[in-house]
Amino acid sequence: MAANILLVEDEPGIQELLKLNLGQAGHQVTAAEDAEGALRYLKTTLPDVILLDWMLPGMSGIDLCRRLRADKRYQPVPIIMLTARGEEQDRVTGLDTGADDYITKPFSPRELVARIRAVLRRRAPQMTEEPVEMAGLRLDPTSHRVSANGKPIDLGPTEFRLLHFFMTHPERVYSRSQLLDQVWGDDVFVEERTVDVHIRRLRLALEASAHDGMVQTVRGAGYRFSVQR
Template sequence: MTVDAPRVLVVEDEPAQREVLAYNLTAEGYEVSSAQNGDEALLLVAEDAPDLIVLDWMLPGVSGIEVCRRLKIRTETRATPIIMLSARSEEVDKVRGLETGADDYMVKPYSVVELMARVRAQLRRIRPAAVGTRLEFEDITLDPETHRVQRAGADVKLGPTEFRLLTMFMEKPGRVWSREQLLDRVWGRDVYVDTRTVDVHIGRLRKVLCQYGGDNPVRTVRGAGYALG
């Protein structure tokens, strides 16, 4: 079992453009969902927040710029990277898009190769393990490519589920993950697993991380879930 694929939402009203984007993002190894208008995009984000959004400016109904504004004022989605696509090439339009909260801005027609590079750059910032970046937290290190975990220089042998849990925690130290979010990310949306299973695997992760001493790095947040640090 490997690190879960980053989730990318494509919001584009032109079917041909939407299919091209989805095809290329899937080929890069991402899990892709799509929306054809702003209302559908906001609904999908509320139901299952993606790791990154590729967002067209000109959409029927709620515009892309308005979708961006709404997502960036919400605590839950403020940190989600948004790459905005637009036929508007004037500097004032680019500035408006960025000031509304877009993390990047590309003018149509754009290079798909360049867009994929910009997607990787944004994901490297928020999902470093997904692009092979070595993670560190205090005396714990995790290498997603070699599947190796060490604490204070000693190798830590983790099962695949515990490895995925630790990866999620180390990508975003301090973030509180609910049991439902952990189930979704680690076990998958299509697999039914009781929330108590999360507690069992968290217990296993803690035991292994503390087998050679050291404080328990995974804390329980009463009524909310679990967090690293």
């Protein structure tokens, strides 16, 4: 889960510290001292995450955040705001302007790393709210409906999420533990074998409408959702 990170922080000490810590966590860090520097960098490179200090000389972090969010090009880049203690009320403003997370100084490097991982994960699987359709199978996240060639299919919540994940990540094997992370959430502690059972339930539901064979077992590796074969 290594990532390119743009750090916008004017205080040299903190900047160094963060670069060190994030570097150790396997991330690539580029630092900018102010909003202008950040924008200059962004013209050429799109980082995976932006760490944005609230207090900056010149254009403030919040303004930069707002500006980035207004720009289509930077829409998908997660932004984490760094705020000092006592600026708590800023949190609302911060999240309001489009930051994905915020963290209050002083914070432990661990926590920051964890939050970075969290926003990356949140963004990573592009499980959009868009309807997905393939091979006559249609899943609409908004209305929470699944249908095969027009005929509705009944799915429980878990099977629904499972199918949604599969349809947005087809043709690729996922291990049970990956599926637990992605579909159940990585803070849920259930047996890996539970996945098997839900796979079966999903298969049963799909079979009923002649969509069998799409959920495939890859022995020793996991499961794959596929239109082929």
